[in-house]
Amino acid sequence: MAKKLGFLVNIERCIGCHACEISCKSFYQLEPNMRRRRVTELPENLVGTPVRAFVSTACNHCDEPACKKACPVGAYTKREDGIVVHDQNMCIGCQMCGKACPYGVPQYNPVKKKMDKCSMCYDRLDEGQLPICVEKCPLEAIQIVDYNEVQPSNAVSVVPTFADPSITHPTTHFILPKPGKQTRRF
């Protein structure tokens, strides 16, 4: 059975240090305003009791990628293992993929005048290494999971600010923080 690789982001562990975001940006030498991975703060009422929580998101390597359908040159392919790869050599910079993706993942590289997005470091994965964001996270808050093998029972497919997953069926899942105990003082 083919793999279905996706990110599993543990929000409980994430402290919002941006190490994943910066290590990816540095590794791929991205232009100043570009990020393949972004860390954002979530609303504090995420799990009932107030918590300070962050979420790290990148390409969701969707089951039905809108970028792939929108691209007029066929620059997007979905590999056997589920990774959605963008071929910059094919790209003509029409930016339609960026419009079509509900998560706004593909970004325009103003220097190359082509689109750019997370590739889940597939070349590193093929060599048995971890994606750079997974490797550099000091809290081990990001994992790569084969969702055809494992279905983490505590994972959810949507968090606030995340677009409706029924549109493109993203593979990214999240582990929400545990609600804190509230102590009432009289």
Place this chain on the structure above:
Amino acid sequence: MHDLPLVIFTILSQLVIGGFVTLWWLDRKKSPISRQSGLMISISLVVLGAISVIISLLHLGHPFEAYRAILNIGVSWLSREVTFYGIFVGLSVLYTWFWLKDEAGKRGLIGGIASAIGVIAIFSSAKIYMIPAIPAWNSVTTLFSFFLTSLILGPLFVGAFLAIRSELSVNISGISITALIFAAIVMIVYFSSLQGGLPQAVEAARLTTHQLLFWIRLFTFVIAFAILTFCFKNQHIQNKKIYSLVFVILFVSEFLARFQFYETAIHL
């Protein structure tokens, strides 16, 4: 604004297709269009079509690699739009050739095929924007508004041209009034659906109506409607000045509407 080339391209391409279908239809109806007028209208449509294609390339990062945009025709509406519009412009060149040669039979056949392909090109163009990622676009009103732009501008363009050459034998204002009434209904449905939609759609409606451009668009739309209605009731005053004026007013109106369509689109 990054999308300005697309604003110009969509407006021009829809005008060209609408104008082409009108010319073909008038020619088929055996309306007395002289060879010279038909040729001139046909050439001007080909030139506008070519200009629209060149302008559309300006929004690409790599315009000289645009030829590759037809590769994903199996799934991408943008590929389909490029392909069908390209074929349409090619056939309109051939149609112009048959005006030059004054071969009515071949002109009618090629014109019919080109008209059908032009309609498919507008359909493909609208489908590009009907995407869930942008709620303000993801509606059938996008499809209607693209076709209505064609129906509003195309016949008026040909009508104004024929009026200038004193060859207008059909009352174009009736078609234009009908198109404007449909456009007004589509506008009402569009804003109602935005107001009842996702927060991004509501925000798009707020942004649109809070811009001065929206009110200028509405004002020009109403003025054009009033002039056309007056023309329709007083058929003896159909003249070149009125048709040219209404065409210019509605061109500005449609341009502003399309500009706002792109400018106020809020992503999920």
